[in-house]
Amino acid sequence: MYSIVKVVMSMHLSVSLTSGEPIYLQLKEQIKNQILSGELQENELLPSIRNLAQSLKISVITTKRAYDDLEQEGLVTSVSGKGTYVSGTNKESIREIKYRELEEQMKKIIKESQALGLNRQDLTNLLTILYGEENEA
Amino acid sequence: MNAIEFRQFSKRNGQFLLNDLNFEIQSGYITGLIGPNGSGKTTLIRSIMNLLRPDQGEVLIFGQSYATGEREIKRRIGFVYDEDFFYNHLTIREMKKIISSFYPSWNELIFQQHLHDFELPERRKIRDLSKGMKMKFSLAAALAHEPDLLIMDEPTSGLDPVFRWKILAILSEFIQDGKRTVLFSTHISADLERVADYIVYFQKGQLKFCGSKEELLDVYVLVKGPSNLLQMSRYKDKFMGLQQSSLGFEGLMMRQSYDDHPFGNQVTVEKPSLDDILVFTQEGQ
Numbered sequence: 001m002y003s004i005v006k007v008v009m010s011m012h013l014s015v016s017l018t019s020g021e022p023i024y025l026q027l028k029e030q031i032k033n034q035i036l037s038g039e040l041q042e043n044e045l046l047p048s049i050r051n052l053a054q055s056l057k058i059s060v061i062t063t064k065r066a067y068d069d070l071e072q073e074g075l076v077t078s079v080s081g082k083g084t085y086v087s088g089t090n091k092e093s094i095r096e097i098k099y100r101e102l103e104e105q106m107k108k109i110i111k112e113s114q115a116l117g118l119n120r121q122d123l124t125n126l127l128t129i130l131y132g133e134e135n136e137a
Numbered sequence: 138m139n140a141i142e143f144r145q146f147s148k149r150n151g152q153f154l155l156n157d158l159n160f161e162i163q164s165g166y167i168t169g170l171i172g173p174n175g176s177g178k179t180t181l182i183r184s185i186m187n188l189l190r191p192d193q194g195e196v197l198i199f200g201q202s203y204a205t206g207e208r209e210i211k212r213r214i215g216f217v218y219d220e221d222f223f224y225n226h227l228t229i230r231e232m233k234k235i236i237s238s239f240y241p242s243w244n245e246l247i248f249q250q251h252l253h254d255f256e257l258p259e260r261r262k263i264r265d266l267s268k269g270m271k272m273k274f275s276l277a278a279a280l281a282h283e284p285d286l287l288i289m290d291e292p293t294s295g296l297d298p299v300f301r302w303k304i305l306a307i308l309s310e311f312i313q314d315g316k317r318t319v320l321f322s323t324h325i326s327a328d329l330e331r332v333a334d335y336i337v338y339f340q341k342g343q344l345k346f347c348g349s350k351e352e353l354l355d356v357y358v359l360v361k362g363p364s365n366l367l368q369m370s371r372y373k374d375k376f377m378g379l380q381q382s383s384l385g386f387e388g389l390m391m392r393q394s395y396d397d398h399p400f401g402n403q404v405t406v407e408k409p410s411l412d413d414i415l416v417f418t419q420e421g422q
Contacts, residue, residue: 017331022408024351054309057302060166061334061349 011040011047015056023058027066035075035086036095042088046076049084138200140164140286140318141185145194150180153342157194160337160347164199164285165315167308169329169350170322171411172339173419178322181339182290185320186216199285212240215279217272217289225264229274232263240282248281255300268295280307287311289321293328301325305332326411336411345418350411358395359413361387362404372400378417389417 013030015023034040046067047055053063067084070076074090113123139161146158155177162168170178183189184196187203187210195202198210223232229252237243252259255273257266266274272295279287287308293301308319309332323329329336329350336353338346346353357377363385367373375398379388389409409417 017327020407022354050313050315054306054313057305057309057332059332059334059350060312061351065351 013052013056015058024062024065024069027056027063028069031066031070032073032075032094036098040086042086044086046084046086138164139197140199141320142197142200143194144197146184146191146196147193148180148184148189148191150189153177153180155180155184155342158344160344162318162320162337163335164318165312166334167312167319167321167332168335168337169326169333170320170337170339171324171326171329171415172345173324173415175341176339177342178339179290182288182320182322185288186214187211212242212282213285215282215284215287217275217279217287217292223263223271223274226262228260228262229257229266230259232274233278236278237281243282245281247283248277251277251280254303269297269300272296273300276304276307280311285317287317287319287321289319291323292321293323293325301328304328308332326415330411338415340419353414354408354411356392357389357409357414358392359387359389359407359409359417360395360400360404361385361407362400366400366403371398378419380417389413 011031011034013027015026017023019026031040031046040046046052049063049067050060053060056063067076067078071078071084073094075087075094076084077087078084110123113126118126141162143158143160146155148155153175170181172178180189184191185198187196187207195204199213201210203210224235227235233248237245237248251273255270255277257270257274257277263271263274272292276289276292279289293304296304305328308321311317311319321329333350335348336346336350337344338353360376364381364383367379367381367386373379375390375394376388377390379386381387395406
């Protein structure tokens with residue numbers, strides 16, 4: 001069962017109960033990605049916990065857990081009585097970490113392709129084809 | 138703040154015993170009461186409504202005792218019950234007049250809104266309503282006197298998915314101000330899985346769990362794999378509940394004990410649903 005809801009102007013969240021992934025993780029990852037991609041801007045106010053829970057028809061505590069995790073990672077700040085804001089401070093370091101992870105994965109791909117006997121040109125061609133098919137918007 | 142507190146509560150009801158219960162239900166949240174048939178859910182709810190008196194101990198509602206404040210407490214509770222407690226020969230409108238006279242806080246506008254929203258025909262006799270319509274009427278009446286605590290006994294059992302979805306929306310909205318409380322019992326756990334904040338889990342009159350739903354779902358893992366793994370008894374002993382077939386096994390165990398001794402890559406490990414937990418902890422008895 002899916003429910004999709006537009007909360008603030010730039011925020012788009014959906015949860016799936018059948019995916020097997022915990023709902024709080026789904027929420028956390030979606031918000032995190034939107035912060036890292038810049039869809040959610042620094043100092044932007046997120047919907048209140050109860051409000052978001054109501055919109056998605058999920059538990060208040062589940063929603064709180066997602067917000068708490070985001071706060072621990074330094075991506076949002078909650079100001080008591082006011083709400084939860086996107087904080088800019090940790091965004092760069094998390095982007096950095098994700099960038100390193102991507103590099104590691106690409107190194108692995110290079111190794112695998114060498115094991116298959118592909119050269120640099122073959123790999124570049126493959127990447128161009130795949131990138132073009134799925135991601136050229 | 139607690140909406141409901143059980144203090145050294147004991148009650149024998151026929152063969153059935155609830156013994157020395159101590160737990161509370163937090164205000165401002167949705168709590169689901171779960172357990173198989175005959176686990177004590179209805180006795181518990183009837184005790185919360187003071188329809189059954191405890192043999193020992195007490196139930197406090199909004200911090201008050203029924204001994205001193207029954208009338209005031211009851212006015213603040215909206216009760217939705219899965220059996221008939223209406224007069225069958227009356228119409229919805231006539232029955233409403235009777236119910237509303239009990240509640241000084243009755244809000245006719247809210248009642249009419251729900252009546253319209255639930256598509257209930259005001260002039261129809263109660264006896265001609267379907268089970269689902271009676272439940273809707275009961276809910277509309279409970280919400281109309283703007284209670285601080287909404288108690289529902291198996292509210293979704295006779296209802297179609299469209300209305301069950303609507304109820305989830307109503308409940309979420311009901312607790313929006315952070316002060317009002319919902320307690321509902323059900324054996325349709327998919328509804329609860331989505332919206333409940335806290336779970337109270339009873340089995341044969343014993344309180345098995347009382348805490349947040351997140352905690353409950355985190356405590357266990359569901360492990361699936363080929364049956365030959367179970368021949369090693371050090372694995373088998375760790376399951377709280379286990380089902381085996383010729384194709385393999387499926388069992389529930391504590392996350393902690395799995396993390397201490399993982400089974401290796403022959404098994405898949407999943408987060409259980411509430412249903413899984415109910416089924417497998419039952420099996421383990």
